[in-house]
Amino acid sequence: MTQPLLRTPLYDLHIELGARMVPFAGYDMPVQYPAGVMAEHLHTRAKAGLFDVSHMGQVRIRPRSGNIADAAHALEALVPADIVALKPGRQRYAVFTTDDGGISDDLMVTNMGAWLLLVVNAACKAANFAHVHKALNETCTVERLDGRALIALQGPAAEAALTALNPAAAAMRFMDVAEMDLAGVSCIVSRSGYTGEDGYEIGMANEGAETVARALLAQPDVAPVGLGARDSLRLEAGLCLYGADIDLTTTPVEGALEWSIQKSRKPGGARAGGYPGARIVADQLADGTTRRRVGLRAEGRAPVRGGVALFADEAGQVPAGRVTSGAFGPSVGGPVAMGYVATDHAGVGTRLFASVRGRLLPVSVVALPFVPATFKR
Amino acid sequence: MTVYYTKEHEWLRVEGNEAVVGITAHAANELGEIVFSEARDPGTTVEQGDSVAVVESVKAASDIYAPVTGDVLAFNDALTDDAALINRDPEGEGWIVRMTVADATQLEGLMDHATYTALVG
Structure with a gap:
């Protein structure tokens, strides 16, 4: 444990807000603020919580051909989700599978029009990047976006709070993704999250993160929420924590994640299989586990x-x-x-x-x- | 009646051969919102340092160690439906377990209020 903890661009803001910081996936992260885990959890479900998730990994995949379909086809060799049919401005949940049918991480994939954006777990990001880079390097450039931050705004008041900064946020539907300016900062906004609540995830260059976070915290119903409440929120929402609920020893079928394998990738589909462990997963889809x-x-x-x-x-x-x-x-x-x-x-x-x-x-x-x-x- | 403290942030209020055990305000604050507590069954003999009860917060489960050797007499039943009482009044109504003190000399190894306060700053 000699390696110093990394800090997100919001570290100083967390300290200013009175956060209790803990080591998490190599980062010094806020586990709670003075309100406490219980109050932060309930505030998110009643109003809106602001989370720093900048520790998560972001990866940009650009097709060398300039044709986004080439990147989508290439990524389908690593995940059982349908990426080819994912439209520009849309996001989807996926898992990286192993040859044994296990799961090496779960992630969000976005079609940004000219490129694919992946958001992966903090603890897995180095391994994931190497995995994607190795598999896709021939057809795509694969780039770690270490200079980008990510915050989540979750809860029933999230729409009003974000719309106050940019009215375009209101028109977005679940899993839509749009580029928009917030408080003068250029952001990539998705209508998604990991709490079971309506809300958004907002990515931006590290330099702009504090400006956007402060602008959102200035909205009447928004309060900062730490990793403690993030965990109880995702658990109540039935969402998996990688490393606990899914890992290398669990398959997508055992993990009840069949919904993340679209029809086109299941047996009989247009692009059935073709991902690591596909035969095992196909057998389990047919015969159960x-x-x-x-x-x-x-x-x-x-x-x-x-x-x-x-x-x-x-x-x-x-x-x-x-x-x-x-x-x-x-x-x-x-x-x-x-x-x-x-x-x-x-x-x-x-x-x-x-x-x-x-x-x-x-x-x-x-x-x-x-x-x-x-x-x- | 004397109150003693342990390095594990328990307090022990001794009344004759019996003692009431709880966790300090410092410990309750560190644990966060407490959602559940239970103790070993009455009649159980616990050695000094054994787990005599458990306190679960929104974050984690924490053992409460017997500050002295003795027999468990009772659990604070008020905690069954309202474990958060420990947060609200950790060194009073939020006591956790009542037990006997088998060997009063063990008390000499515990801290007094001033020493404990200095420890937690």
């Missing part, structure tokens, strides 16, 4: 956290799976969790038992998300 990611709701008040073992019986004799993420859900008002369970026990309503501090606590398999999404489709 022996385990599946599900939502879990504890009957009591004790949080059931990541790593907890699950059993099918009250005596703890029949293993059923494992919790991968779990916490107190402030909007739910009780413990929420996700985990992998044997398919026999994955049906909604199945009662399981979680081993917490030597006791077997009853939990139920529930449908995800815990809190309904409020996207502007």
